[in-house]
Amino acid sequence: QLQLVESGGGLVQPGGSLRLSCDASGFTSDTYAIAWFRQAAGKEREGVACIRGSGAGTYNIDWVKGRFTITRDNAKNVVLLQMNDLKPEDTAVYYCAARKYGCISTAGLFDFWGQGTQVTVSS
Numbered sequence: 001q002l003q004l005v006e007s008g009g010g011l012v013q014p015g016g017s018l019r020l021s022c023d024a025s026g027f028t029s030d031t032y033a034i035a036w037f038r039q040a041a042g043k044e045r046e047g048v049a050c051i052r053g054s055g056a057g058t059y060n061i062d063w064v065k066g067r068f069t070i071t072r073d074n075a076k077n078v079v080l081l082q083m084n085d086l087k088p089e090d091t092a093v094y095y096c097a098a099r100k101y102g103c104i105s106t107a108g109l110f111d112f113w114g115q116g117t118q119v120t121v122s123s
Contacts, residue, residue, distance in 0.1 A: 090119060
């Protein structure tokens with residue numbers, strides 16, 4: 001049974017950093033793309049970043065480039081999202097999701113989801 005568990009969220013001041021972790025189990029992770037999505041209160045879920053099984057990274061939101069970095073360690077079945085220079089508009093519940101093969105920005109095309117971790121950016 002494929003499972004995803006997020007951790008690392010919390011409260012941080014503007015300009016601060018957080019590192020989110022997505023721990024995957026129950027599958028061979030290098031065949032799955034893993035993505036981070038986020039959903040702010042009252043808004044639709046949106047893709048933040050995605051990484052293919054090979055480790056190549058792609059990003060869905062232009063304005064996280066240069067601030068957020070997605071990496072994966074297939075030996076440990078972990079995907080990390082390093083978030084720097086956080087802004088209040090980054091406040092949301094962050095989810096990791098998995099689908100076989102390639103990255104795509106459409107949440108509905110991901111087959112497996114974690115429970116989410118709250119990120120709050122506030123002074």
